[in-house]
Amino acid sequence: MRVRVHRKGEYIESVPMKGQLFSLITTGDGTEIIHHKLEDGVSSYLAPEEGWEALEYIYILSGQLIWKRPEGDVVLSPGDSVTAHMITEMAMFVAVGETEILYVVSRPYFHNYSGSIQKLFDLAVKIEEKDGYTSDHCNRIKKLATLVGERMGLSPYEIYVLNLAGFLHDVGKTQIPEHILNKPSKLTDEEFEQMKLHTVYGRRLLEETGMPDLKIVGEVVEQHHERYDGKGYPRGLQGNQISKLAAIITVVDSYDAMTVDRVYQKGRPQEEAMQEIERCSGTMYHPEIVRAFLSIAGETKL
Known part of the structure; x- marks a missing residue:
C-alpha cells in the first residue's frame, strides 16, 4: 500500500x-x-x-x-x-x-502540456521585451483578439486557438539575430527579408512540439503578417485565403503597436490609431474584422 x-x-x-x-x-x-x-x-x-x-x-x-x-x-x-x-x-x-x-x-498531462506551453510563453515574452514592448504585450494581443473573436461569433475552439496564437504570434523572432531585432533605425532590404522569416520560424517552433493544437496555432502565426490586398508576407495570400484568426491578430497587433509606448517610439492616441485602421480596411485589413474591432473600441476602453 x-x-x-x-x-x-x-x-x-x-x-x-x-x-x-x-x-x-x-x-x-x-x-x-x-x-x-x-x-x-x-x-x-x-x-x-x-x-x-x-x-x-x-x-x-x-x-x-x-x-x-x-x-x-x-x-x-x-x-x-x-x-x-x-x-x-x-x-x-x-x-x-x-x-x-x-x-x-x-x-x-501536466508535463506534456504545461511544460511545452510555458517554454513557448517564456520565449514570447522575452522576445517582445527585446523588441521594445512591455512584457504585457503578448497578453494584450490575446485579450484584444479574443474580444474580436467573440464579437464575430467564433466557436469555442476557434477562440482557444486565437488565445494561443495571439500570445505566441511573434515567438519566431527568437530566431532573428538581435542586431536586426534591436536596430533603432530603418532595416536594410536584406535585414527586412530576414525579419519577415519570423512568421515561418514561429510556425516551425510550434509544429516541432508535436502537439496537434499547436500545429494549428502555427498556421495562424505564420499568416499574421499577410495583408487583405495580397501584399503581405510570407506567402502573399489575399482576401479569404487568409485565416480569419490570423487576420484578427493582424488588426489588434497593429493597434497595439500604434498605441503603446516603446523604447524608441511614443504611442499614438487611441482615436488616431482607430482612424488609421479604418483607413486601411480593404487593403491591409479584412473589412469584416475592422468593423468588429471598431464596434468594440467604440463601446469600451481598449
Missing part, C-alpha cells in the same frame, strides 16, 4: 502562466490530480484530440466558472463538477473572480 499525504500549499511541481497557476498535487498509475488557479476572466478549455481517451474531471473549489455553450451559458459554483470522456467538441470555461479548481485526468 502506498500512502501520500498532501498538505495545503504543498505540490510536486507548479508552473505559473499569465493569469493562472498549474500545480501538480499527486500522480500515480498514469492519473494526475492538478490544482488550477485562474484569475478573473481567464479562459480554460477541454479540447478534443485524436487518440486521447482519458477521463477528465473538473471540481470547482472556489469562485465560479462559466461554461460557454452554444445553447446558453452554464454557471458552475463551488461543489459543482464536470466529467468528460472522449469529447468531440471544444468546451470553453471562463473564470468569474479568482477561481480554483481540481482537475483530475487519467493520463499524464
Whole structure:
C-alpha cells in the first residue's frame, strides 16, 4: 500500500502562466490530480484530440466558472463538477473572480502540456521585451483578439486557438539575430527579408512540439503578417485565403503597436490609431474584422 499525504500549499511541481497557476498535487498509475488557479476572466478549455481517451474531471473549489455553450451559458459554483470522456467538441470555461479548481485526468498531462506551453510563453515574452514592448504585450494581443473573436461569433475552439496564437504570434523572432531585432533605425532590404522569416520560424517552433493544437496555432502565426490586398508576407495570400484568426491578430497587433509606448517610439492616441485602421480596411485589413474591432473600441476602453 502506498500512502501520500498532501498538505495545503504543498505540490510536486507548479508552473505559473499569465493569469493562472498549474500545480501538480499527486500522480500515480498514469492519473494526475492538478490544482488550477485562474484569475478573473481567464479562459480554460477541454479540447478534443485524436487518440486521447482519458477521463477528465473538473471540481470547482472556489469562485465560479462559466461554461460557454452554444445553447446558453452554464454557471458552475463551488461543489459543482464536470466529467468528460472522449469529447468531440471544444468546451470553453471562463473564470468569474479568482477561481480554483481540481482537475483530475487519467493520463499524464501536466508535463506534456504545461511544460511545452510555458517554454513557448517564456520565449514570447522575452522576445517582445527585446523588441521594445512591455512584457504585457503578448497578453494584450490575446485579450484584444479574443474580444474580436467573440464579437464575430467564433466557436469555442476557434477562440482557444486565437488565445494561443495571439500570445505566441511573434515567438519566431527568437530566431532573428538581435542586431536586426534591436536596430533603432530603418532595416536594410536584406535585414527586412530576414525579419519577415519570423512568421515561418514561429510556425516551425510550434509544429516541432508535436502537439496537434499547436500545429494549428502555427498556421495562424505564420499568416499574421499577410495583408487583405495580397501584399503581405510570407506567402502573399489575399482576401479569404487568409485565416480569419490570423487576420484578427493582424488588426489588434497593429493597434497595439500604434498605441503603446516603446523604447524608441511614443504611442499614438487611441482615436488616431482607430482612424488609421479604418483607413486601411480593404487593403491591409479584412473589412469584416475592422468593423468588429471598431464596434468594440467604440463601446469600451481598449
